[in-house]
Amino acid sequence: LIKIINHSFIDLPAPSNISSWWNFGSLLGICLILQILTGLFLAMHYTSDTTTAFSSVTHICRDVNYGWIIRYLHANG
Template sequence: TPPNISSWWNFGSLLGVCLVIQIATGLFLAMHYTADTTTAFSSVSHICRDVNYGWLIRYMHANGASMFFICLFIHIGRGIYYGSYVFQETWNIGVILLFAVMATAFMGYVLPWGQMSFWGATV
């Protein structure tokens, strides 16, 4: 391997792995989710209690989102440390993707429509 590549360069690939896990678990959760404010919370409860391994898929999805953001922030930190912001077009696309990921994560935070989701959407 080249001497200038370290383990810090793995976080872009880890982001891809986390994204695949998020998409897969999100699709499985969407099969049993009801997108209505009156029944959303009960459908999440149904997933955790009645669907086979639904609790595992939900917790993989929730913890996968946290892992995705940990890898994302380390990836951004590596980019800042190594001066990747010099490549203006690449950096701007990365910033746009960061805001898109943050918006998507907020929508995922609001979907269960529990108390924290409600007040997160209200504020």
């Protein structure tokens, strides 16, 4: 049992060309998922009409639960 765990997890066979850029790709994937999810949540409350667009942004920041966090995550993500 210990030999199976050792070969599966500890002595994991991995190619030699894997570097820290693989971690960067995972980080980019997480940022993309964060952008998509927060964009969907913001789109549920946003109005694209020219007269009410700013009012909908203030509505998101003031009236929606944690709307300001979602907006800032979307802006910085």
